Amino acid sequence: MRTLVVDHPLVAHKLTVLRDETTDSPTFRNLTDELVTLLAYEATRDVRVEPSDIVTPVAPTTGVKLATPRPLVVPILRAGLGMLDGMMRLLPTAEVGFLGMVRNEETLEAATYAERLPEDLSGRQCYVLDPMLATGGTLAAAIRFLTARGADDITAVCLLAAPEGCANLEAGLAGLEVPVTVVVAAMDEKLNDKGYIVPGLGDAGDRLYGVVG
Numbered sequence: 001m002r003t004l005v006v007d008h009p010l011v012a013h014k015l016t017v018l019r020d021e022t023t024d025s026p027t028f029r030n031l032t033d034e035l036v037t038l039l040a041y042e043a044t045r046d047v048r049v050e051p052s053d054i055v056t057p058v059a060p061t062t063g064v065k066l067a068t069p070r071p072l073v074v075p076i077l078r079a080g081l082g083m084l085d086g087m088m089r090l091l092p093t094a095e096v097g098f099l100g101m102v103r104n105e106e107t108l109e110a111a112t113y114a115e116r117l118p119e120d121l122s123g124r125q126c127y128v129l130d131p132m133l134a135t136g137g138t139l140a141a142a143i144r145f146l147t148a149r150g151a152d153d154i155t156a157v158c159l160l161a162a163p164e165g166c167a168n169l170e171a172g173l174a175g176l177e178v179p180v181t182v183v184v185a186a187m188d189e190k191l192n193d194k195g196y197i198v199p200g201l202g203d204a205g206d207r208l209y210g211v212v213g
């Protein structure tokens with residue numbers, strides 16, 4: 001597993017405002033959107049392209065276009081949905097599949113409650129969107145799900161990660177042949193005893209969409 005922490009002053013600035021507990025939901029959604037577009041630039045560095053012959057107003061030339069099959073973008077509901085528009089801004093022709101997952105806040109185990117993905121993901125590059133890599137349980141389950149369907153290259157785009165979660169994720173993916181990259185805006189200090197990222201930003205889903213009882 002490769003982990004890329006995006007080191008950029010604009011990312012750091014936006015992340016600081018995002019973390020602030022006084023930042024309201026509309027601002028939080030806008031900042032998430034902007035941050036993901038910045039992360040997407042790094043996350044798509046290895047997106048597959050193929051040669052394409054075109055004619056400019058001056059001369060014929062060969063450039064590149066996104067290869068087929070197109071990449072699949074997979075937001076993990078609920079909080080990952082807040083990252084979808086920011087990602088699609090850079091990959092407007094990507095397909096989108098959905099995974100609904102929730103972490104049991106007592107056991108910290110991830111459960112899948114919804115799935116809408118192509119049956120066959122053979123040869124597909126997948127971009128998984130989830131703002132928080134905390135214990136890593138959610139992301140590990142999502143990646144296993146996609147690779148079991150045939151996905152052969154996975155990049156996870158996250159806002160924050162905890163070192164413990166990255167280690168758990170790596171251990172959870174042991175033996176997997178498929179390359180996995182995690183692109184993240186910041187590697188935080190640790191998890192607290194409730195499995196929250198410290199200093200973190202709180203519950204990303206609640207801050208994006210409000211508290212569900």
Ligand SMILES: O=P(O)(O)OC[C@H]1O[C@H](OP(=O)(O)OP(=O)(O)O)[C@H](O)[C@@H]1O
Binds near residue numbers: 101102108
């Ligand atoms: O790394 P983990 O310990 O598995 O935790 C991370 C997960 O927790 C949050 O989702 P949550 O379960 O709160 O669902 P939500 O997006 O609907 O709020 C977050 O969006 C991740 O999916």
Ligand SMILES: O=c1cc[nH]c(=O)[nH]1
Binds near residue numbers: 195197201202203204
């Ligand atoms: O800090 C955390 C951990 C899990 N999920 C969140 O939304 N935030």
Ligand SMILES: [Mg+2]
Binds near residue numbers: 079
């Ligand atoms: Mg949540």
